[in-house]
Amino acid sequence: MHFVPNPELGNRIITLMAALVLVLQIAAVGQRWIVSSIRIFAVQSFLLGAIAAVIAYFNQASHLYIAALLIVFLKAGLLPRLLERLVERIGIRREIEPLINVPLSILIAGGLTLLGYVVAESFYHPEETSARAALGHNTLAVAIALFLIGFFAMVNRRKALTQVLGLLSLENGLFLAAISLTYGMPLVVELGIFFDVLVAVMVLGILVFRIRETFDSMDVSKLRKLRE
Amino acid sequence: MEVVNLTAFAILFGMAAVLVARVLRSGSVSLWNGFFYADALSALVVLLSAFVSLVCSIYAVGYFRQDERDEVFQEDAEWGGLFAVHKLREYYTLTPLFVFSMILVALANNLGILWVAIEGTTLASVFLVMFYGRETSLEAAWKYAIIAGVGLSMALFGTILTYYSAHQVLGTDTLSGLNWSVLAGNAAQFDKPTMRLAFILILLGYGTKAGIAPMHTWKPDAYSEAPIPGAAMLATGVLNCALYGLVRFYILNSKCLGPQFSSYLLIIFGLLSIGVAVPFILVQKNFRRLLAYSSIDHSGIMVLALGFGGPLGILGMLLHMTFHSVTKPLLFFCAGNVQQHLHTDLFRKAKGGLIHSMPLTGAAFLMVTLAVAGSPPFSLFQSEFTILRAALSGGYFALAFFFVAFLVLIFSGFLVHITNLVLGEDPGIPRTGMCSWKKYSVVGLALVVVAMGFWIPAPLFGLIQRAVGIVVGGG
Numbered sequence: 001m002h003f004v005p006n007p008e009l010g011n012r013i014i015t016l017m018a019a020l021v022l023v024l025q026i027a028a029v030g031q032r033w034i035v036s037s038i039r040i041f042a043v044q045s046f047l048l049g050a051i052a053a054v055i056a057y058f059n060q061a062s063h064l065y066i067a068a069l070l071i072v073f074l075k076a077g078l079l080p081r082l083l084e085r086l087v088e089r090i091g092i093r094r095e096i097e098p099l100i101n102v103p104l105s106i107l108i109a110g111g112l113t114l115l116g117y118v119v120a121e122s123f124y125h126p127e128e129t130s131a132r133a134a135l136g137h138n139t140l141a142v143a144i145a146l147f148l149i150g151f152f153a154m155v156n157r158r159k160a161l162t163q164v165l166g167l168l169s170l171e172n173g174l175f176l177a178a179i180s181l182t183y184g185m186p187l188v189v190e191l192g193i194f195f196d197v198l199v200a201v202m203v204l205g206i207l208v209f210r211i212r213e214t215f216d217s218m219d220v221s222k223l224r225k226l227r228e
Numbered sequence: 229m230e231v232v233n234l235t236a237f238a239i240l241f242g243m244a245a246v247l248v249a250r251v252l253r254s255g256s257v258s259l260w261n262g263f264f265y266a267d268a269l270s271a272l273v274v275l276l277s278a279f280v281s282l283v284c285s286i287y288a289v290g291y292f293r294q295d296e297r298d299e300v301f302q303e304d305a306e307w308g309g310l311f312a313v314h315k316l317r318e319y320y321t322l323t324p325l326f327v328f329s330m331i332l333v334a335l336a337n338n339l340g341i342l343w344v345a346i347e348g349t350t351l352a353s354v355f356l357v358m359f360y361g362r363e364t365s366l367e368a369a370w371k372y373a374i375i376a377g378v379g380l381s382m383a384l385f386g387t388i389l390t391y392y393s394a395h396q397v398l399g400t401d402t403l404s405g406l407n408w409s410v411l412a413g414n415a416a417q418f419d420k421p422t423m424r425l426a427f428i429l430i431l432l433g434y435g436t437k438a439g440i441a442p443m444h445t446w447k448p449d450a451y452s453e454a455p456i457p458g459a460a461m462l463a464t465g466v467l468n469c470a471l472y473g474l475v476r477f478y479i480l481n482s483k484c485l486g487p488q489f490s491s492y493l494l495i496i497f498g499l500l501s502i503g504v505a506v507p508f509i510l511v512q513k514n515f516r517r518l519l520a521y522s523s524i525d526h527s528g529i530m531v532l533a534l535g536f537g538g539p540l541g542i543l544g545m546l547l548h549m550t551f552h553s554v555t556k557p558l559l560f561f562c563a564g565n566v567q568q569h570l571h572t573d574l575f576r577k578a579k580g581g582l583i584h585s586m587p588l589t590g591a592a593f594l595m596v597t598l599a600v601a602g603s604p605p606f607s608l609f610q611s612e613f614t615i616l617r618a619a620l621s622g623g624y625f626a627l628a629f630f631f632v633a634f635l636v637l638i639f640s641g642f643l644v645h646i647t648n649l650v651l652g653e654d655p656g657i658p659r660t661g662m663c664s665w666k667k668y669s670v671v672g673l674a675l676v677v678v679a680m681g682f683w684i685p686a687p688l689f690g691l692i693q694r695a696v697g698i699v700v701g702g703g
Binding site for chain 2: 119122147151154160163167170171174177178181182185186188189192193195196199200203204207210211214
């Protein structure tokens with residue numbers, strides 16, 4: 001007999017993992033060490049890859065396997081490696097002073113998660129009882145929350161490198177939205193987006209390096225010569 | 229490399245003309261199983277991008293030779309003479325990449341690829357912004373990369389949501405599910421709340437790239453730090469690409485929700501951009517930043533025109549886009565000549581009386597200022613007038629009043645600044661000869677600008693009218 005995967009089980013697994021991704025994102029907000037922020041990002045990306053694989057398995061969307069492989073290889077492997085090397089080369093380990101202190105930041109992150117759920121609620125059509133609607137509902141909320149928290153992290157942190165990390169986790173939220181809503185974008189688009197992310201990190205990495213060399217600091221708030 | 233670049237862009241312009249001819253003959257062209265798709269709207273954008281990159285590459289030859297003579301690149305002692313060569317190679321490698329992404333934006337059938345290409349223009353131009361490697365250039369490049377990065381991620385979210393709402397209608401055909409040619413036909417059945425959110429995100433995202441207030445803050449920095457030819461391409465080519473993306477989604481959205489919803493948003497953001505530009509233009513101390521605010525003002529005008537909608541508003545917008553792309557590079561070139569001559573970009577240090585030390589640039593600068601600020605007989609007056617008519621016929625009387633008031637303020641601010649710079653007593657700066665590359669690009673483009681004031685080539689106008697038909701009728 002042909003084995004038919006149970007979509008109900010798949011949904012539960014995915015929701016669980018999406019929750020983990022969200023927890024990691026909030027943990028990253030409270031993080032003080034740059035290296036551990038990078039590691040958290042790597043684990044989060046790995047989980048996203050796993051989610052993509054699970055969705056691919058339970059819904060027979062085979063092109064998602066490629067996206068899953070790519071995200072694990074790029075965002076959980078290559079990019080964290082590159083960023084860690086950058087951290088070593090410019091020799092900073094610690095002290096990312098956020099503008100808002102850690103407990104309050106975490107509280108704000110929690111609030112943004114709620115907001116994510118509120119926004120996602122408006123997409124929920126209870127009359128659609130298909131598995132996809134239920135799946136989209138939960139993970140979309142997580143995706144929007146990731147997006148918002150990533151945005152918040154970028155505003156909150158002043159170090160150039162942590163802003164890059166914020167941008168990357170924001171991108172992770174988009175990836176989650178894409179795979180959970182539509183089982184991934186068309187493959188060409190997916191490839192293009194990965195390529196862009198890779199190049200963007202390299203460009204930003206070079207910029208971070210140059211800023212560090214020129215200003216002897218990574219504090220973006222020191223970039224304030226261009227004012228009206 | 230100069231020669232390679234020049235010939236490449238000349239060929240590109242020729243190919244763009246061929247594409248326009250084909251589109252005019254047969255309506256729309258697609259290639260590679262519908263991967264590339266061109267209708268009148270994309271052909272117009274391709275033509276403008278190709279034109280801008282051609283004139284900019286001609287000017288660039290003279291500009292960088294002047295830079296080499298002035299030893300701008302020699303600040304880094306350890307690099308010695310090699311540094312200049314290295315820098316030029318960087319410019320002549322990045323520009324084709326940059327132009328390639330701009331062309332891809334207009335030709336991609338798939339809205340996801342369109343996003344990828346717009347992000348590509350950002351990535352290619354970040355290094356153009358930090359070209360001179362000064363502290364301020366790094367700051368500008370950082371601001372540009374981060375703001376555009378965040379903005380475009382919003383646009384990506386909007387694209388995903390659009391795909392989602394199309395997905396429910398079109399089924400699981402993932403290959404062509406984001407293709408424009410497929411989406412445009414079915415937009416009416418898309419999920420409405422999703423499309424609404426998607427349009428907001430797209431407007432914020434591509435609006436950031438087009439430099440619409442309040443997401444415009446990267447623009448003055450990036451434009452004043454990038455080398456002049458690069459800045460001119462940012463101000464025209466990238467602006468057109470971002471607006472092109474916006475227009476594509478506007479079409480989908482007005483088919484799905486009716487034009488009302490998107491119009492209000494566009495009008496608010498457009499008028500806000502024009503309004504924001506006013507005070508900064510009036511009190512500006514730096515003429516490169518002045519150009520950036522003028523560009524914010526013009527993107528605001530185009531967004532506003534899109535918001536007014538109707539055949540008249542869209543016609544005004546596309547005419548404005550065309551005329552703006554022709555006129556703006558000349559303004560940048562003149563500013564570049566002045567900056568290279570005086571080695572400053574501050575009005576205070578420039579002291580005025582430029583017409584004595586650089587008669588050609590001075591005269592062209594005055595003329596193009598009048599043209600960009602929208603005074604008759606230049607072409608931008610025609611398009612702004614068309615937009616005003618669209619506003620009046622749409623019944624937006626109060627908005628039309630603000631539109632005109634802002635434009636008058638900007639006109640006067642601009643004119644005061646530039647006349648102070650160009651006219652006046654001779655401060656006794658020695659005249660220096662201009663290299664013929666710079667001279668001919670300025671004179672040639674000035675002739676085109678003047679000619680456009682009186683005469684639009686019939687095929688070009690036909691193309692614009694067809695593009696209007698696509699935006700209004702959607703097909």
